[in-house]
Amino acid sequence: MIRFWGWRGPISPLIYLSSNLLSLAGVAIVTTAAVFWMFLLPTTLSGEITHPYIGILVFLAVPAAFFFGLALIPLGIWLRQRREHRKGLYPTSFPPSNWQNRELRRLVYFVGATTFANLVIASQVTYGAVNYMDSVTFCGQTCHTVMQPEFTAHQNSPHARVACVACHIGPGASWFVRSKISGTGQVFAVLLNNYPRPIPTPVSNLRPARETCEVCHWPAKFGSDRLEVIPSFADDEANTLTKTVLLMKIGGGASGTGIHGVHVGAGVRIRYAYSDQARQTIPWVEYSGRDGRTTVYQAAGTKGPGALPIREMDCIDCHNRPTHIFQLPERAVDSAMAAGDISPSLPFVKKESVEILRGNYASREEAAARIPAALAGYYRQHYPALEQQRGPEIARASRALVGIYDRNVFPAMRVSWGTYPNNIGHNDFPGCFRCHDDAHASADGRKITQDCGACHNLLAMSEPSPKILSDLGLADAAK
Ligand code: HEC
Ligand code: HEC
Ligand code: HEC
Ligand code: HEC
Ligand code: HEC
Structure with missing residues (x-):
């Protein structure tokens, strides 16, 4: 041995x-x-x-x-x-x-x-x-079907250069560990193919936005009012263009005024109870203002929060789509027409485009084939001479439509027009009017205001050539 x-x-x-x-x-x-x-x-x-x-x-x-x-x-x-x-x-x-x-x-x-x-x-x-x-590549592309809607929207947003983790995890070790733990569960869900389609919103365990957004946007900074010009093309043959001009009272900063100052300014705390998973129905709101007073607003016909879940309002109760911005077809076509990608001189192009986009396509491939065929087919049938003369323009419009479809509809994830509500505004989704509906009142009879001038000055509403724009030298302005 x-x-x-x-x-x-x-x-x-x-x-x-x-x-x-x-x-x-x-x-x-x-x-x-x-x-x-x-x-x-x-x-x-x-x-x-x-x-x-x-x-x-x-x-x-x-x-x-x-x-x-x-x-x-x-x-x-x-x-x-x-x-x-x-x-x-x-x-x-x-x-x-x-x-x-x-x-x-x-x-x-x-x-x-x-x-x-x-x-x-x-x-x-x-x-x-x-x-x-932690990279955008991993978050957005590795499991590409699952994250495709959010990744695509992110790539086309003001935050395209901000990493997914900056908003979804943020700084510090404890959220990092939490995210890795829930991430492991998500990887298994993908492997077992039993993840939800579409991925539900809101994100139930999202970190409070004030700890993530405020790394880059601090509330004391915002302040100035913002002019917004919203172009809209009508359904008629001429695609008549009108413009809405708003002066948004963003506010904030130390003054505690305006939209930001009132909801997220120093010393303000708003809590609300919601009765649906998507937080679109809000029967109870509690407002603690800078003066230290607390007011409870109750939707007509409801009583107290009861057993409903309660949430403290933060940035994403309004900005729930800062980066995953999905458009509705009317708006998307308006922007493409304002940008010239779809020529506004093509007769009925607005109406046709929206109808074609709202069509039913089983997959993105099918949409990419059928959308151009549908638009060309429409002009061939109704405007044969024009179809001959302006073929390239029609083809360009078709490409714009396919692009719009691809940024907004994801059949594999069952994401379609309006699947994800946007809480800013009140025209397409309830948004601000979830609370500002003139039906939420306090015991002493005050209401959460629906006054049209509270949030924005309506400088022009659907006017062909708003005077305010020519006064400002912005006659050609679109959004
Ligand atoms: C600027 C901040 C920001 C960035 C960057 C960001 N997200 Fe999001 N994300 C959000 C917010 C806010 C929500 C909505 C949360 C809510 O309403 O609860 C959200 C929601 C989601 C959802 C749930 C479905 C939905 O659309 O509501 C997924 C999935 C998602 N993000 C994935 C990603 C991926 C993947 C990336 C990177 C490619 C990314 N996010 C980058 C802020 C961000
Ligand atoms: C890592 C830094 C960073 C983080 C984190 C971040 N943002 Fe931003 N955000 C930016 C930058 C940079 C811009 C300006 C982009 C531009 O002007 O093109 C911007 C622009 C915006 C805008 C204006 C968009 C527009 O249409 O002009 C809003 C609203 C916004 N962010 C909200 C948020 C919210 C809400 C969060 C948290 C969920 C957040 N941001 C997190 C960097 C960040
Ligand atoms: C009560 C709803 C609401 C809340 C809460 C809110 N915002 Fe806003 N914010 C708005 C509106 C409305 C605008 C105007 C822009 C628009 O209409 O898209 C805006 C604009 C902005 C802009 C663009 C400013 C500019 O000058 O263009 C940034 C950045 C922003 N918000 C960040 C935040 C951050 C960060 C928080 C959380 C601390 C927050 N917001 C909370 C409603 C809100
Ligand atoms: C969760 C409920 C809730 C939502 C959603 C909400 N608000 Fe408010 N808002 C309030 C409450 C509560 C007050 C303060 C009422 C008071 O002064 O007691 C308020 C006050 C305001 C004021 C001040 C009004 C005034 O004349 O004093 C403005 C401006 C405003 N909100 C804008 C917005 C905008 C813009 C949105 C959507 C982007 C929005 N709010 C969404 C609850 C909400
Ligand atoms: C609680 C705040 C609030 C109140 C009250 C309010 N709005 Fe608005 N409004 C907004 C916000 C936020 C937007 C979205 C701006 C954007 O698209 O960025 C908006 C957008 C609009 C638009 C542009 C629509 C479009 O095509 O995008 C019109 C028109 C409008 N509001 C009219 C009104 C009228 C009329 C009233 C009175 C009944 C009213 N608003 C009350 C916050 C408010």
């Missing part, structure tokens, strides 16, 4: 025990993963990985293999030791285990050195993995 050890070399039992299939496989896997990792290092260091599958390989598959291999080595050793103990083959005498034992010393050095090397590799690998899981 002793002689057997002799030629086996200095790191006696370990080397002996580790020459088993499982541990050797582990060693092979670890080395392969390490080599792979080194080869991928230049890609990793050169910046964000933009292809989701390369990302999965670099940051998830390679590290997983590395740690799997690492775990196999001691497992093989342990299994072999147990097996040989059972059969009585395990050597009984090893050199004494003290620091004078050269073999033991070497073993300690060896383990120390490999652990160090592994730590260096592992720290790099996990750091990369964590960063990758």
Whole structure:
């Protein structure tokens, strides 16, 4: 036996025990993963990985293999030791285990050195993995069907350069851990294919917006009123254009006035009870103002919050679509026409476009084929001469329509026109009028106002050429 050890070399039992299939496989896997990792290092260091599958390989598959291999080595050793103990083959005498034992010393050095090397590799690998899981690529594209609606909308929004995690997780360790825990559940839901379609809104466990949005937008900053010009094309042959001009009283800052000052200004707290999952029906509102007074407003015919869930109002009760902005077909076509992507001189183009967009298509591919055919077909049938002369313009309009469809309708996720309500405004969805409906009253008879001048000055309403715009030198302005 002793002689057997002799030629086996200095790191006696370990080397002996580790020459088993499982541990050797582990060693092979670890080395392969390490080599792979080194080869991928230049890609990793050169910046964000933009292809989701390369990302999965670099940051998830390679590290997983590395740690799997690492775990196999001691497992093989342990299994072999147990097996040989059972059969009585395990050597009984090893050199004494003290620091004078050269073999033991070497073993300690060896383990120390490999652990160090592994730590260096592992720290790099996990750091990369964590960063990758926080990237827009991972959030938006890895599970592409699931996140496609939100990812597409995000890419076309004012926040296209803001990472998903800036709003969905925000700064600090505790929300980071919470998100990783709920994220694991979501990954399983995707693997098992039992995630909800569409993904429900609101996000039930979203971090309070004031801890995320205010990293970039601080309430003391907003203030100035904002002029909004909203173009609208009619359903007639001439697609008659009218404009609505509003001066939004955004307010805020230290003054505590305007829309922001009243709801999220310093010292203000609004709580409300909602009776549907989407928070579209709000029977009870409690307002604690800057003067320290608390007023309760009750929708007509309802009593107290009862057992309803209560929520503290924050940014996303109005800005629930700061980045996942889905449009309704009328609005989307208006913007495309105002931008010139759909020529307003094509007869009935507004009416036809909206009808075509509202059609039923089983998939995006089907829509991409049928939408252009439908528009061209309409002009061929009703305006044959025009179809001949202005083919390219009609084709351009069709491309704009397909683009609008692709940004807003996702049959695979059952997301269609209006699936996700937008709480800013009151024309397309209840929005502000969930509370400001002139039906929420306090015990002393005050109401949450529906006064048309409270939130905006209506400078012009659906006028062909609003005087205010020419006074301001903005006669050509669209939104
Ligand atoms: C500017 C902040 C912001 C960014 C950036 C952002 N989101 Fe969101 N997200 C929101 C808000 C706000 C909601 C709605 C929350 C609510 O109403 O409870 C939301 C909702 C969602 C929902 C639920 C469905 C829905 O539309 O309401 C999903 C899924 C989602 N986001 C995924 C993503 C992904 C993926 C990214 C990155 C590509 C991303 N988000 C980037 C703010 C953001
Ligand atoms: C990482 C920084 C960052 C975070 C976090 C962030 N935003 Fe923004 N937001 C911006 C920037 C930058 C712009 C300006 C974009 C532009 O002008 O094109 C902007 C623009 C906006 C606008 C104006 C959009 C428009 O149409 O002009 C609104 C509203 C807004 N953000 C709301 C929010 C809300 C609500 C949240 C939290 C859910 C949030 N933001 C989180 C950086 C951020
Ligand atoms: C009561 C509803 C409401 C709440 C709550 C609210 N906002 Fe706004 N906010 C608005 C409206 C309305 C506008 C005007 C822009 C529009 O109509 O789209 C606006 C505009 C903005 C703008 C664009 C400002 C500009 O000058 O163009 C930013 C940024 C913004 N909000 C951030 C926030 C943040 C951050 C919070 C939370 C601290 C918040 N808002 C809370 C209703 C609200
Ligand atoms: C959850 C209910 C709720 C929603 C939703 C809501 N508000 Fe309010 N709002 C209130 C309450 C409560 C008050 C204050 C009433 C008081 O002064 O006691 C208020 C006051 C205001 C005021 C001041 C009115 C005045 O003359 O003093 C403005 C402006 C305003 N809201 C704008 C908006 C806008 C714009 C939206 C939608 C983007 C909106 N609100 C959505 C509850 C709400
Ligand atoms: C509680 C605040 C509030 C009150 C009260 C209010 N509005 Fe508005 N209104 C808004 C907001 C917010 C928008 C959205 C602006 C935007 O699109 O960014 C809006 C948009 C509009 C628009 C533009 C519609 C479009 O095509 O986009 C019109 C018109 C309008 N309001 C008319 C009225 C009239 C008329 C009244 C009185 C009955 C009224 N509003 C009361 C907050 C209010």
